[in-house]
Amino acid sequence: xxxxxxxxxxxxxxxxxxxxxxxxxxxxxxxxxxxxxxxxxxxxxxxxxxxxxxxxxxxxxxxxxxxxxxxxxxxxxxxxxxxxxxxxxxxxxxxxxxxxxxxxxxxxxxxxxxxxxxxxxxxxxxxxxxxxxxxxxxxxxxxxxxxxxxxxxxxxxxxxxxxxxxxxxxxxxxxxxxxxxxxxxxxxxxxxxxxxxxxxxxxxxxxxxxxxxxxxxxxxxxxxxxxxxxxxxxxxxxxxxxxxxxxxxxxxxxxxxxxxxxxxxxxxxxxxxxxxxxxxxxxxxxxxxxxxxxxxxxxxxxxxxxxxxxxxxxx
Numbered sequence: 001x002x003x004x005x006x007x008x009x010x011x012x013x014x015x016x017x018x019x020x021x022x023x024x025x026x027x028x029x030x031x032x033x034x035x036x037x038x039x040x041x042x043x044x045x046x047x048x049x050x051x052x053x054x055x056x057x058x059x060x061x062x063x064x065x066x067x068x069x070x071x072x073x074x075x076x077x078x079x080x081x082x083x084x085x086x087x088x089x090x091x092x093x094x095x096x097x098x099x100x101x102x103x104x105x106x107x108x109x110x111x112x113x114x115x116x117x118x119x120x121x122x123x124x125x126x127x128x129x130x131x132x133x134x135x136x137x138x139x140x141x142x143x144x145x146x147x148x149x150x151x152x153x154x155x156x157x158x159x160x161x162x163x164x165x166x167x168x169x170x171x172x173x174x175x176x177x178x179x180x181x182x183x184x185x186x187x188x189x190x191x192x193x194x195x196x197x198x199x200x201x202x203x204x205x206x207x208x209x210x211x212x213x214x215x216x217x218x219x220x221x222x223x224x225x226x227x228x229x230x231x232x233x234x235x236x237x238x239x240x241x242x243x244x245x246x247x248x249x250x251x252x253x254x255x256x257x258x259x260x261x262x263x264x265x266x267x268x269x270x271x272x273x274x275x276x277x278x279x280x281x282x283x284x285x286x287x288x289x290x291x292x293x294x295x296x297x298x299x300x301x302x303x304x305x306x307x308x309x310x311x312x313x314x315x
Contacts, residue, residue, distance in 0.1 A: 055288040057157045064149040067265035074101040083234035083247045086256050091234035097222045112141040113266040120194040124202040125184040145267040154271035176308050192308030201253050212255035216312040218262045237315045245315035259315040273311035
């Protein structure tokens with residue numbers, strides 16, 4: 001019972017004392033986010049040597065991911081035309097996803113993941129609140145993924161950093177992904193999970209246009225597209241059939257370029273991003289996976305290095 005209340009305290013946003021950020025800090029964070037986006041979409045990723053230790057654990061995660069989706073069996077995509085960053089053409093007449101197996105999405109970790117996707121207000125600057133029912137959904141998700149071999153591999157790799165305590169690791173996992181923080185104007189309006197897996201709307205201070213930020217998950221993308229809320233416009237790159245860089249609009253707001261895994265389970269993505277965030281915070285996390293180099297970029301919130309601001313694969 002005591003441990004449950006500790007987790008509840010971590011998950012529920014602090015409403016009486018919202019995180020404060022002065023103007024210079026907010027401006028600096030916005031500038032950093034735009035710089036990251038520009039580097040990701042215009043420039044080629046910096047060449048870094050893959051880490052053999054990371055390569056070993058990441059390959060182990062991949063091999064253990066029994067809940068991953070099998071192409072043509074569990075899902076099928078239609079890439080269609082290519083697009084350019086900030087281009088205005090829609091080069092995809094049809095949807096990206098031709099189908100996704102409902103049996104796959106009914107598996108425990110997927111079902112509990114999907115239950116979280118409507119728990120957030122995507123607009124940056126609007127306070128997110130968590131009901132007790134939503135907190136329970138988060139705990140159910142964490143419990144489900146912690147039962148998988150994938151997350152146990154991640155735990156065993158990182159446990160020395162958490163006093164060999166699985167309870168401490170689980171608590172830290174919840175805090176880095178689900179603890180609310182301020183992305184704009186001191187509001188408790190975001191968290192790592194919301195940004196990376198749900199996606200957000202944020203005004204670009206240079207253009208004054210509202211854009212999509214985050215949203216690096218294929219399941220959320222599929223569900224938004226299925227429900228008519230997302231219009232896929234084309235792709236920029238595909239690597240090894242399981243990594244895409246694409247362009248789309250969500251409720252009319254544009255994502256000029258977004259990269260994501262395709263077909264990987266929620267536990268796999270949480271495990272990979274967590275390992276990179278813990279071991280390579282704010283740096284390129286490069287490793288070998290299935291014979292090819294793969295790079296993950298993670299960043300922490302500028303004023304709280306314990307919480308994830310973003311995490312995504314480079315394509």
